[in-house]
Every structure is written in C-alpha cells, then in structure tokens.
Amino acid sequence: MKLNFKSALVTGGAGFIGSHIVDELLAQGVKVAVIDNLSTGNRKNLAHVWERISFFQGDIRDQNILNKAVQGIEVIFHLAAVVSVTQTVEQPIDSAMVNDFGTLSILEVARQFDVKKVVISSSCAVYGDSPQLPKVETMMPLPLSPYAVQKLTGELNAKVYNDLYGVKTACLRYFNVYGPRQDPSSPYSGVISIFMSKAASQAKPLIYGDGNQYRDFIFVKDVVRVNLLAAYDDDACGKVFNIGSAKQTTINQLWEMICAMTALKIKPEYQPARSGDIRESLADIECVRSTLGFSPEYSFEQGLEITLQATNHKPGH
Ligand code: NAD
Ligand code: UD1
Numbered sequence: 001m002k003l004n005f006k007s008a009l010v011t012g013g014a015g016f017i018g019s020h021i022v023d024e025l026l027a028q029g030v031k032v033a034v035i036d037n038l039s040t041g042n043r044k045n046l047a048h049v050w051e052r053i054s055f056f057q058g059d060i061r062d063q064n065i066l067n068k069a070v071q072g073i074e075v076i077f078h079l080a081a082v083v084s085v086t087q088t089v090e091q092p093i094d095s096a097m098v099n100d101f102g103t104l105s106i107l108e109v110a111r112q113f114d115v116k117k118v119v120i121s122s123s124c125a126v127y128g129d130s131p132q133l134p135k136v137e138t139m140m141p142l143p144l145s146p147y148a149v150q151k152l153t154g155e156l157n158a159k160v161y162n163d164l165y166g167v168k169t170a171c172l173r174y175f176n177v178y179g180p181r182q183d184p185s186s187p188y189s190g191v192i193s194i195f196m197s198k199a200a201s202q203a204k205p206l207i208y209g210d211g212n213q214y215r216d217f218i219f220v221k222d223v224v225r226v227n228l229l230a231a232y233d234d235d236a237c238g239k240v241f242n243i244g245s246a247k248q249t250t251i252n253q254l255w256e257m258i259c260a261m262t263a264l265k266i267k268p269e270y271q272p273a274r275s276g277d278i279r280e281s282l283a284d285i286e287c288v289r290s291t292l293g294f295s296p297e298y299s300f301e302q303g304l305e306i307t308l309q310a311t312n313h314k315p316g317h
Contacts, residue, residue, distance in 0.1 A: 005075045005117075007032075009070055010032065013053075013055075015080075018036070021077050022034060034053055035065065036080065040183070067113075076117070078106045082150075088147040100150050103150075111165050117231050119169075127139060172230060176190060177217075192254065209277065216282045
C-alpha cells in the first residue's frame, strides 16, 4: 500500500504503541511530528529516530504547542492518554481533562487546520464485562471505569466531528496489545510485558485467579498496520473498529508458552483474582476485515518471539 499522505502528527508518540507508529511512518517516507508530555512515554523509545522527527514536548491540551505541532500535518494519529485505569479511578477529573478534553482539542485543531484524517486509539474497555462474546461493535457499551467512559466519549466526539464538521475520523478499539517497548514496571502493566521481564530474570510470575481467564492479544506491529490503513482508506470514516486477533489465550497458556520458548521450568505463584478483573475477552474482527481488509499478520508465537528477543536485547526494536 502506497500511503496517500506525506506528513503525520503522532500524539503520545514517545509511548509504546505510538513509537512503533512513528517507526513505520518514517519507513514509508512520511514526515513525522510527535507531541508527548513524557508522563508515561520515554525519549528512549524514539532515540533511534530522534534526528528524523520533530519532537514537541508538551501537553495535548496546550493550544500553543498544539498549533505549532500541527503545522503542515495531513493526518493525526491520536494516542496520548492517561492509560492507567487505576489512575482514572483515583483522578476522574484530571484524567478526563486529558482523555476527554484533550481528545476534543485534537479534533478541534484538526478542524481549524484542515487536517485530512484523525485516527483515534480507543479501547475494548468500553464493553465492560457484558457476558456476550465475542465483542461486536454493535453491542451496547457498558463502561465500568472513568477510563472507559473517557474512551467512549472520545469515540462519540470523533463521530460528531466526522458527521457535523466534516473532519474525517476513525476509531480503533484495541484489545490487549503487546510487543517490544511495553513498559513492565507497574503491577497493572500488560501481563505479557510483566511475564517477559519475569522470564528474563528467571523469576516466578504471579497469576491472579486460576489462570484460566483468557484475553485476545494482538501484536503491536499489526496495530500499527491497521492505524495506517484507517488513515489511508476513507471507508474507515465515522466508524469504530475492534482491533484484536479474534483468538483467545489463557494466562496459564501464556506462561507455558514463554517457558517453552525460554526453556524455563518455573511454576507460577497463584494469588486471588484481582477485584474487577474481567474473566474473558475476545474480539469479533469481521467489521475491520470487511471494511478495511485487515486481519492480523503475526501469529501469537511470532509476536511473542519478537517481544522476547527485544526484552533480552537492546532497545530500538
Ligand atoms: P503509553 O503510556 O505507552 O502511551 C501513551 C503516551 O501518551 C505516553 O507516551 C504518554 O507520555 C503520552 N501522554 C499522556 N498524557 C499526555 C498528555 N496530556 N499530553 C501529551 N502526551 C501525553 O500507552 P500505550 O499502551 O502506547 O497506549 C496508547 C493508546 O492506546 C492510548 O490511548 C491507550 O488508551 C490505547 N490503548 C492501549 C491498549 C494497550 O493494550 N496497550 C489497549 C487499549 C487502548
Ligand atoms: C486491560 C487493560 C486495562 C483495562 C482492561 C479493560 C492493559 C495493560 N490493561 O486489562 O487497563 O481496564 O483491559 O478491558 O492493557 N495478570 C496476572 N499476572 C500479572 C498481570 C496480570 O495473572 O502479573 C492477569 C490479570 O489478572 C488479567 C490478565 O492477566 O486476568 C490480563 O491482565 P492485563 O494485561 O492487566 O490486561 P486486562 O486485565 O485485560
């Protein structure tokens, strides 16, 4: 696919997913600007491309810096957010200022500067724990946290900007994304990043509950590809897409796979299930498949292997 735009702004581009989008855009010859306040992101995620991007260190709510960052930009990939659900529970107003008002600021700047397309990162959290599986976009959202409400609000505002103001938008509801550069440092980090760092130090992982709960894991490079597709293809406009693998993996299976790949024989330690933990999560990806022709390219084994190599080796992967 030859991209039909030459410049892009990645909000949250110093973070896990955003920095991989930056890499691919540069590889495709796109001029890249990044705005990031480095609250959870890190310059080291961009160290290998530092000379090739325009980096704006600041907050997406800062109109001055946003106006500068958006100059000459054709497409915005909006990833900047307070991503910790726990933080949004503790700080519902502060987090809403970033996730709600911040997203609205991005849409508004896109309107003012005639940006061609805005691709917004949303979350499967909007589904809550409704029992229907797999999750389909037509289901009624049931947010259970400020984070989920904020993500849903972002989707709704994106739709209004698309339909009312003619700012082309597309929203991507990610399921559990994993890959190199995912930060394992908090107990609420993605389970794969935590298990990879346990394996690297030959430590025992903690499994909350019986380990038979399952998730739909999607490799970060597939998430990058669908972001670019959504930017490229106007059939994405005004729509929301589930982005997952449509495959389920239990937490027990995950640790067994990592052990097999690393030749480790470490028994996990089981702890009580986390309160509020969702038992099962699985995406229906028919909508993105039929609309954008997207289906994941990386098998779970391939994605895990790449993540493992990156965990054991140096950054820049
Ligand atoms: P991340 O924390 O690595 O990236 C978020 C980035 O946004 C960070 O670099 C952070 O410094 C930046 N940021 C936060 N607040 C900002 C602000 N006010 N102004 C400027 N920059 C700000 O997290 P990630 O996993 O890469 O998540 C990227 C996006 O994907 C987020 O919108 C998140 O909600 C969404 N998402 C991620 C997952 C997942 O599994 N990782 C799942 C669903 C949705
Ligand atoms: C994910 C999001 C979360 C969001 C939720 C809603 C991430 C990192 N978290 O949570 O913000 O609210 O979707 O859909 O994307 N586990 C262990 N041991 C560990 C870590 C985790 O057993 O050391 C278990 C968890 O209890 C859970 C599973 O692994 O059952 C997955 O955990 P996690 O990676 O945090 O993702 P979600 O729970 O899906």
